[in-house]
Amino acid sequence: MKQRRLKTGYNTKQKESLLAFLKQHGGAHFTAEEIFIHFARLGEPVGQTTVYRNLEKLVNDGLVIKYDLQGNGGACFQYIGIDDKRNGHYHLVCASCGEIAHLECGFIDKLAEHIRDDHGFDFDGQKTVFYGRCSDCQKPEEL
Protein backbone atom coordinates (compact mmCIF):
# COMPACT_ATOMS: atom_id res chain seq x y z
CA MET A 1 0.00 0.00 0.00
CA LYS A 2 1.74 3.14 -1.09
CA GLN A 3 1.38 6.57 0.38
CA ARG A 4 -0.27 9.17 -1.74
CA ARG A 5 1.86 12.19 -2.38
CA LEU A 6 1.24 14.93 0.13
CA LYS A 7 -0.92 17.78 -0.98
CA THR A 8 -1.19 21.24 0.38
CA GLY A 9 -4.61 20.43 1.66
CA TYR A 10 -7.78 22.46 1.57
CA ASN A 11 -7.68 26.10 2.37
CA THR A 12 -9.59 27.12 5.44
CA LYS A 13 -9.87 30.35 7.31
CA GLN A 14 -8.55 28.63 10.41
CA LYS A 15 -5.33 27.77 8.64
CA GLU A 16 -5.04 31.26 7.29
CA SER A 17 -5.71 32.83 10.67
CA LEU A 18 -3.08 30.68 12.29
CA LEU A 19 -0.41 31.34 9.71
CA ALA A 20 -1.17 35.06 9.66
CA PHE A 21 -0.85 35.22 13.41
CA LEU A 22 2.44 33.35 13.43
CA LYS A 23 3.92 35.43 10.64
CA GLN A 24 2.85 38.62 12.34
CA HIS A 25 4.79 37.57 15.42
CA GLY A 26 7.65 35.90 13.61
CA GLY A 27 10.16 36.54 16.36
CA ALA A 28 8.09 35.22 19.21
CA HIS A 29 7.15 31.75 20.38
CA PHE A 30 3.81 30.58 21.67
CA THR A 31 2.30 27.50 23.15
CA ALA A 32 -0.66 25.93 21.40
CA GLU A 33 -2.74 27.02 24.37
CA GLU A 34 -1.69 30.64 24.00
CA ILE A 35 -2.60 30.63 20.35
CA PHE A 36 -5.94 29.04 21.05
CA ILE A 37 -6.74 31.64 23.71
CA HIS A 38 -5.66 34.42 21.40
CA PHE A 39 -8.29 33.44 18.85
CA ALA A 40 -10.88 32.78 21.49
CA ARG A 41 -10.43 36.35 22.76
CA LEU A 42 -10.86 37.76 19.29
CA GLY A 43 -13.93 35.66 18.73
CA GLU A 44 -12.28 33.95 15.78
CA PRO A 45 -13.53 30.41 15.37
CA VAL A 46 -10.35 28.38 15.70
CA GLY A 47 -10.72 25.38 17.95
CA GLN A 48 -8.06 23.96 20.17
CA THR A 49 -7.80 20.73 18.24
CA THR A 50 -7.42 22.66 15.04
CA VAL A 51 -4.59 24.71 16.46
CA TYR A 52 -2.70 21.56 17.36
CA ARG A 53 -3.41 19.91 14.06
CA ASN A 54 -2.36 22.82 11.93
CA LEU A 55 0.70 23.57 13.97
CA GLU A 56 1.80 20.01 13.38
CA LYS A 57 1.33 20.42 9.66
CA LEU A 58 3.28 23.65 9.63
CA VAL A 59 6.07 21.98 11.54
CA ASN A 60 6.16 19.16 9.01
CA ASP A 61 6.21 21.68 6.20
CA GLY A 62 9.17 23.41 7.82
CA LEU A 63 7.44 26.74 8.25
CA VAL A 64 7.36 26.51 12.02
CA ILE A 65 9.68 25.01 14.59
CA LYS A 66 8.59 23.31 17.74
CA TYR A 67 10.58 23.02 20.92
CA ASP A 68 10.22 22.64 24.63
CA LEU A 69 11.19 25.10 27.26
CA GLN A 70 11.55 22.75 30.17
CA GLY A 71 9.75 23.44 33.39
CA ASN A 72 7.30 25.32 31.30
CA GLY A 73 4.45 22.94 30.58
CA GLY A 74 3.91 22.72 26.87
CA ALA A 75 5.77 22.92 23.61
CA CYS A 76 6.49 26.24 21.99
CA PHE A 77 6.01 27.10 18.35
CA GLN A 78 7.68 29.76 16.30
CA TYR A 79 7.36 30.82 12.70
CA ILE A 80 10.64 30.65 10.81
CA GLY A 81 9.71 30.64 7.13
CA ILE A 82 10.70 28.02 4.59
CA ASP A 83 14.19 28.92 3.57
CA ASP A 84 15.47 30.05 6.89
CA LYS A 85 15.85 27.02 9.08
CA ARG A 86 19.11 28.27 10.50
CA ASN A 87 17.68 31.56 11.61
CA GLY A 88 17.32 30.08 15.08
CA HIS A 89 18.02 31.98 18.18
CA TYR A 90 18.94 30.18 21.36
CA HIS A 91 17.32 29.92 24.73
CA LEU A 92 19.10 30.56 27.96
CA VAL A 93 16.88 29.74 30.91
CA CYS A 94 17.44 30.60 34.54
CA ALA A 95 17.16 27.35 36.44
CA SER A 96 15.99 29.23 39.51
CA CYS A 97 13.40 31.72 38.41
CA GLY A 98 12.68 30.55 34.87
CA GLU A 99 13.62 33.78 33.16
CA ILE A 100 14.29 33.18 29.48
CA ALA A 101 16.94 35.03 27.52
CA HIS A 102 16.66 34.79 23.76
CA LEU A 103 20.14 34.84 22.33
CA GLU A 104 21.33 35.68 18.89
CA CYS A 105 24.84 34.68 19.53
CA GLY A 106 27.72 34.16 17.20
CA PHE A 107 29.59 32.23 19.83
CA ILE A 108 26.93 29.58 19.95
CA ASP A 109 26.84 29.51 16.17
CA LYS A 110 30.51 28.65 16.38
CA LEU A 111 29.71 26.03 18.99
CA ALA A 112 27.47 24.34 16.45
CA GLU A 113 30.35 24.22 13.99
CA HIS A 114 32.66 22.92 16.65
CA ILE A 115 30.26 20.15 17.63
CA ARG A 116 29.87 19.11 14.03
CA ASP A 117 33.56 19.16 13.25
CA ASP A 118 35.02 17.79 16.46
CA HIS A 119 32.26 15.61 17.89
CA GLY A 120 30.44 14.43 14.79
CA PHE A 121 26.99 15.56 15.89
CA ASP A 122 24.67 17.82 13.99
CA PHE A 123 23.94 20.25 16.79
CA ASP A 124 20.30 21.13 17.38
CA GLY A 125 20.25 24.66 18.70
CA GLN A 126 16.49 24.65 18.82
CA LYS A 127 16.05 21.65 21.02
CA THR A 128 18.97 22.50 23.25
CA VAL A 129 18.11 24.72 26.17
CA PHE A 130 21.02 26.42 27.89
CA TYR A 131 20.61 26.55 31.64
CA GLY A 132 22.19 28.85 34.14
CA ARG A 133 21.40 31.38 36.81
CA CYS A 134 20.44 34.89 35.94
CA SER A 135 22.18 37.76 37.67
CA ASP A 136 19.35 38.25 40.17
CA CYS A 137 19.38 34.63 41.21
CA GLN A 138 23.16 34.68 41.66
CA LYS A 139 22.78 36.86 44.72
CA PRO A 140 23.37 35.01 47.99
CA GLU A 141 20.40 33.04 49.24
CA GLU A 142 18.61 33.81 52.44
CA LEU A 143 17.94 31.01 54.89
Add this chain to the structure above:
Amino acid sequence: MKQRRLKTGYNTKQKESLLAFLKQHGGAHFTAEEIFIHFARLGEPVGQTTVYRNLEKLVNDGLVIKYDLQGNGGACFQYIGIDDKRNGHYHLVCASCGEIAHLECGFIDKLAEHIRDDHGFDFDGQKTVFYGRCSDCQKPEEL
Protein backbone atom coordinates in the same frame (compact mmCIF):
# COMPACT_ATOMS: atom_id res chain seq x y z
CA MET B 1 9.69 29.63 59.59
CA LYS B 2 13.09 28.78 58.25
CA GLN B 3 14.05 26.02 55.88
CA ARG B 4 16.06 23.23 57.35
CA ARG B 5 19.32 22.52 55.60
CA LEU B 6 18.99 19.79 52.99
CA LYS B 7 20.14 16.36 54.01
CA THR B 8 21.01 13.34 52.00
CA GLY B 9 17.74 11.79 53.03
CA TYR B 10 16.88 8.51 54.63
CA ASN B 11 18.16 5.29 53.24
CA THR B 12 15.53 2.99 51.85
CA LYS B 13 15.67 -0.22 49.95
CA GLN B 14 13.77 1.40 47.10
CA LYS B 15 16.51 3.98 46.69
CA GLU B 16 19.14 1.31 46.83
CA SER B 17 17.36 -0.87 44.33
CA LEU B 18 17.00 2.01 41.95
CA LEU B 19 20.58 3.12 42.18
CA ALA B 20 21.85 -0.43 41.91
CA PHE B 21 19.81 -0.97 38.78
CA LEU B 22 21.01 2.24 37.19
CA LYS B 23 24.64 1.57 38.01
CA GLN B 24 24.40 -1.92 36.67
CA HIS B 25 23.21 -0.51 33.34
CA GLY B 26 25.37 2.57 33.39
CA GLY B 27 25.55 2.87 29.63
CA ALA B 28 21.85 2.58 28.94
CA HIS B 29 18.92 4.92 29.25
CA PHE B 30 15.47 4.14 30.56
CA THR B 31 12.15 5.83 30.99
CA ALA B 32 10.62 5.96 34.45
CA GLU B 33 8.00 3.57 33.18
CA GLU B 34 10.57 1.04 32.04
CA ILE B 35 12.26 1.11 35.41
CA PHE B 36 8.97 0.71 37.23
CA ILE B 37 8.03 -2.28 35.11
CA HIS B 38 11.44 -3.81 35.67
CA PHE B 39 10.93 -3.87 39.42
CA ALA B 40 7.33 -4.99 39.11
CA ARG B 41 8.49 -8.02 37.10
CA LEU B 42 11.04 -8.92 39.73
CA GLY B 43 8.49 -8.52 42.46
CA GLU B 44 10.58 -5.82 44.07
CA PRO B 45 8.40 -3.33 45.90
CA VAL B 46 9.24 -0.07 44.17
CA GLY B 47 6.21 2.00 43.30
CA GLN B 48 5.82 4.17 40.28
CA THR B 49 5.67 7.36 42.27
CA THR B 50 8.81 6.38 44.10
CA VAL B 51 10.66 5.80 40.87
CA TYR B 52 9.79 9.28 39.69
CA ARG B 53 10.63 10.86 43.01
CA ASN B 54 13.99 9.21 43.42
CA LEU B 55 15.01 9.76 39.85
CA GLU B 56 14.41 13.42 40.40
CA LYS B 57 16.65 13.39 43.44
CA LEU B 58 19.39 11.56 41.63
CA VAL B 59 19.20 14.09 38.85
CA ASN B 60 19.52 16.90 41.35
CA ASP B 61 22.47 15.15 42.94
CA GLY B 62 24.14 14.91 39.57
CA LEU B 63 24.35 11.12 39.50
CA VAL B 64 21.81 10.78 36.73
CA ILE B 65 20.96 12.91 33.73
CA LYS B 66 17.50 13.37 32.36
CA TYR B 67 16.66 14.16 28.77
CA ASP B 68 14.01 13.79 26.12
CA LEU B 69 14.22 11.82 22.93
CA GLN B 70 12.04 12.94 20.10
CA GLY B 71 8.88 11.05 19.36
CA ASN B 72 9.39 9.01 22.46
CA GLY B 73 6.75 9.95 25.00
CA GLY B 74 8.57 10.27 28.26
CA ALA B 75 11.89 11.45 29.60
CA CYS B 76 14.94 9.21 29.66
CA PHE B 77 17.30 8.71 32.54
CA GLN B 78 20.85 7.52 32.55
CA TYR B 79 23.38 6.94 35.28
CA ILE B 80 26.52 8.95 34.83
CA GLY B 81 28.04 8.48 38.26
CA ILE B 82 29.82 11.76 38.59
CA ASP B 83 30.24 12.71 42.19
CA ASP B 84 31.99 15.94 41.47
CA LYS B 85 29.52 18.42 40.11
CA ARG B 86 32.19 20.91 39.23
CA ASN B 87 34.19 18.52 37.15
CA GLY B 88 33.55 19.96 33.71
CA HIS B 89 31.97 17.24 31.62
CA TYR B 90 29.11 17.83 29.27
CA HIS B 91 26.45 15.68 27.69
CA LEU B 92 25.69 15.61 24.01
CA VAL B 93 22.66 13.49 23.29
CA CYS B 94 21.43 12.23 19.96
CA ALA B 95 17.83 13.30 19.80
CA SER B 96 17.01 10.33 17.61
CA CYS B 97 18.66 7.28 19.11
CA GLY B 98 19.62 8.52 22.54
CA GLU B 99 23.34 7.94 22.20
CA ILE B 100 25.21 10.05 24.71
CA ALA B 101 28.62 11.55 24.14
CA HIS B 102 30.40 12.62 27.31
CA LEU B 103 32.46 15.64 26.42
CA GLU B 104 35.45 17.12 28.12
CA CYS B 105 35.59 20.10 25.92
CA GLY B 106 37.54 23.31 26.20
CA PHE B 107 35.24 24.99 23.74
CA ILE B 108 32.26 24.53 26.00
CA ASP B 109 34.33 25.68 28.95
CA LYS B 110 34.83 28.87 26.99
CA LEU B 111 31.13 28.98 26.25
CA ALA B 112 30.53 29.08 29.99
CA GLU B 113 32.82 32.08 30.29
CA HIS B 114 31.17 33.74 27.36
CA ILE B 115 27.71 33.25 28.80
CA ARG B 116 28.84 34.69 32.10
CA ASP B 117 30.60 37.68 30.61
CA ASP B 118 28.28 38.56 27.76
CA HIS B 119 24.88 37.35 28.90
CA GLY B 120 25.13 37.66 32.67
CA PHE B 121 24.14 34.08 33.42
CA ASP B 122 26.11 31.61 35.48
CA PHE B 123 26.05 28.74 33.01
CA ASP B 124 25.10 25.31 34.36
CA GLY B 125 26.94 22.83 32.21
CA GLN B 126 25.57 19.97 34.19
CA LYS B 127 21.91 20.70 33.84
CA THR B 128 22.28 21.67 30.22
CA VAL B 129 21.94 18.82 27.80
CA PHE B 130 23.29 19.47 24.31
CA TYR B 131 21.13 17.91 21.62
CA GLY B 132 22.00 16.93 18.11
CA ARG B 133 22.06 14.00 15.75
CA CYS B 134 24.84 11.48 15.82
CA SER B 135 26.56 10.52 12.59
CA ASP B 136 24.51 7.35 12.22
CA CYS B 137 21.23 9.16 12.59
CA GLN B 138 22.28 11.77 10.06
CA LYS B 139 21.98 9.21 7.27
CA PRO B 140 18.96 9.71 5.01
CA GLU B 141 15.70 8.23 6.20
CA GLU B 142 13.91 5.39 4.49
CA LEU B 143 10.25 5.70 3.56
Add this chain to the structure above:
DNA sequence: ATAAAATTGAAAATCATTTTCATATTTGAG
Protein backbone atom coordinates in the same frame (compact mmCIF):
# COMPACT_ATOMS: atom_id res chain seq x y z
C1' DA C 1 -24.92 21.55 -8.21
C1' DT C 2 -23.07 17.77 -6.18
C1' DA C 3 -20.35 14.35 -4.32
C1' DA C 4 -15.90 13.00 -2.74
C1' DA C 5 -12.20 14.50 0.03
C1' DA C 6 -10.66 17.02 3.71
C1' DT C 7 -11.40 19.84 7.85
C1' DT C 8 -13.47 21.18 11.95
C1' DG C 9 -14.48 21.04 16.98
C1' DA C 10 -16.65 19.38 21.26
C1' DA C 11 -16.05 15.89 24.11
C1' DA C 12 -13.71 11.89 25.54
C1' DA C 13 -9.47 9.46 25.74
C1' DT C 14 -4.47 9.14 26.48
C1' DC C 15 -0.17 9.44 28.55
C1' DA C 16 3.47 10.97 31.37
C1' DT C 17 3.98 13.02 35.48
C1' DT C 18 2.57 15.15 39.97
C1' DT C 19 -0.14 15.60 44.00
C1' DT C 20 -2.66 13.91 47.90
C1' DC C 21 -2.81 11.75 52.01
C1' DA C 22 -2.83 7.96 55.01
C1' DT C 23 0.46 4.56 56.34
C1' DA C 24 5.05 2.84 57.00
C1' DT C 25 10.00 3.32 57.61
C1' DT C 26 14.27 5.47 59.10
C1' DT C 27 17.05 7.82 62.22
C1' DG C 28 18.72 10.28 66.13
C1' DA C 29 17.88 11.39 70.91
C1' DG C 30 17.23 9.92 75.37
Add this chain to the structure above:
DNA sequence: CTCAAATATGAAAATGATTTTCAATTTTAT
Protein backbone atom coordinates in the same frame (compact mmCIF):
# COMPACT_ATOMS: atom_id res chain seq x y z
C1' DC D 1 16.27 -0.21 73.32
C1' DT D 2 12.20 3.10 72.86
C1' DC D 3 10.06 6.71 71.00
C1' DA D 4 8.91 10.50 68.38
C1' DA D 5 9.96 13.42 64.67
C1' DA D 6 11.44 13.52 60.05
C1' DT D 7 11.10 11.45 55.91
C1' DA D 8 9.63 8.05 52.45
C1' DT D 9 6.26 5.19 50.33
C1' DG D 10 2.39 4.04 47.22
C1' DA D 11 -2.42 3.70 45.66
C1' DA D 12 -5.47 6.49 43.83
C1' DA D 13 -6.86 10.81 42.14
C1' DA D 14 -5.52 14.94 39.84
C1' DT D 15 -3.17 17.41 36.36
C1' DG D 16 -2.02 19.23 31.99
C1' DA D 17 -0.69 18.82 27.38
C1' DT D 18 -1.84 16.56 23.48
C1' DT D 19 -4.47 13.15 20.60
C1' DT D 20 -8.41 10.63 19.13
C1' DT D 21 -13.21 10.05 17.97
C1' DC D 22 -16.86 11.00 15.18
C1' DA D 23 -20.67 13.55 13.48
C1' DA D 24 -21.31 17.78 11.14
C1' DT D 25 -19.39 21.18 8.05
C1' DT D 26 -16.54 23.10 4.45
C1' DT D 27 -13.73 22.92 0.34
C1' DT D 28 -12.69 21.57 -4.15
C1' DA D 29 -13.04 19.33 -8.56
C1' DT D 30 -16.30 17.56 -11.76
